[in-house]
Amino acid sequence: MGLFFEVVLPIIAVFGVGFLLQRIRVLDVKSIATVSIYIFLPALVFTSLYEAEYNQGFTIIIVFAFFLLFMMIVINKMLARIFKWKQTVESASILTTAFMNGGNYGVPVIIYSVGEAALPYAIFFMVLQSLVMNFFGVYYASKGTSGISRAVKTIFKMPATYAAVLAFIFQKIPWEIPDPVYSTLSMVGSAAIPLMMVMLGMQLASITSLKFNWQIISSAVIIRMVISPIIALLFILALDVNTLIGSVLLIVAAMPSAATTTMYAIEFDTEPDLVSSITLVTTLISVLTLTILLNVIV
Template identity: 30%
Template sequence: MFIGTIFLNVIIPILILIMIGAVLQRKFSFNLRAISNLITYCLMPAAVFINLYETEIDVQVLLEIIGYLIVFSLLLIAVTILLGKLLKLDKGESAIFKNSISLINSGNYGIPVSQLLFQANPLGISIQIIVMVFQNILTYTYGLYNLISATKSGLEILKSLLKMPIIHAMLLGALLNWLHVPIPGPIYAPISHLSDAFLAIALILLGAQLAQIELQTIVNRTIILSSVGRLIIGPAVSLLLIFLFGIDGVVAQSLFIASSFPTSRNSSTLALEYDICPDLAAQTVLFSTILSAITVTFVVYLSTVLFV
């Protein structure tokens, strides 16, 4: 598959939906929190449930994926700590810098990309869902710790995680899959429709969010290095681990692609909520998302050369 074909068939559809979201937001000023709640509490859990319910994942493969994700995240965290010290960032900038590289937009960017890439192979989408759940856990533990370690207890963080609908959807979908429990048509159909709606609405929301970010100071040292860390160092570390772990096939392809997505919008949301360099966080999300049109295309192409 040529790079141009990947860009045309995978990245362009995503960019179009993001642009639609940005234009609509400029014109109508949507209540983004309401749309975000719709995705978080309805559409995303439905997509997670359907994909895990319909896909068979070998336990050995699952353990391999979890082991890879733990090592991958630890290595990225180590890299960000080292780079943060070398750059001599202040405490707030350092927290944003670490989160911008370690936390990946695996939800409303990663899953739509995987749905387009792995239409014929649900395993690829299911792996991305596992990555997304892991990233959410990392966000509300390590990411949150970076920002507010002095004000939030471990128990409060755990309670926040247990309230996340995608955790319940993941467990229920995996359990019903494992037990081979049939779901009646009148129940399955609306869940499936909600799942189908996730891709478009998630990308439109991402575009609407990006439309609100100011552009004036988007190019500075911290933002550029954060984006390089997220979009280049991240996939490089992933590729090294995939070879070291001996992972191949669709699993290797999916994990490699999952490492290439831009900075998580949650890193910006948390920074805004706790008022820790929110402008820097938001601009990093925007800059890395724009650059990802090029870098993700290249990573997808490389994954087809190396693992298919």
């Protein structure tokens, strides 16, 4: 129970603060998300990746991200055929199981359980997952050719994409960033994680309508919270991944559904109530499943 009180409970408490604030004051979550996405997150991405020493671990994360996405899509398509789900339900299930909350939930859990050494890998996975989610998430939410062009445009609108590219470039050129500039970026970046945590609580509090189709919700919960980490474990064992990278992969694979998938579902009318329900249920269940997982791997 030590890890629950040391890692999980403090993080859930911060989520709870955001949840209560949103219930009491009803703030504009979209505006706060914009501030996070365009100011705080790019600074965190840049400083974390700029300071990182690149090794095989980053390549493993890329391979794993696409492998897990592929497996999630295959499993969902099999279930859709077995249970005869309609197209929108299949897309909703893919949205909530293929895309996990590796950012405002995964990053703090990794930092507080694995340690600061894992931060560059956690940030790298978060950026990569955001790129993948903004492409495939938009595609599956819209499920049409217009979704592809929209997905590409969405990726190039993400400041974190450019922050990651700039971090790679500045690492390679023989010029050091002036201390006042870099210290400012570090200060802004350090505020990104707590802000993302509060924002997740606010996003959950903003869910207004639910649709408890327990057959679909149960399937999504099992896929996201059980099958996904099992796939991650098999991947780690097959490639003999080192302990640090393996811990990062296992934790992100066990994360609940990404809250941003609800926005896609609402915008493209892809069973938004069902997507919201799955996101909420997986987030609540993660309190138990993550506590068990962390006690096993940490």
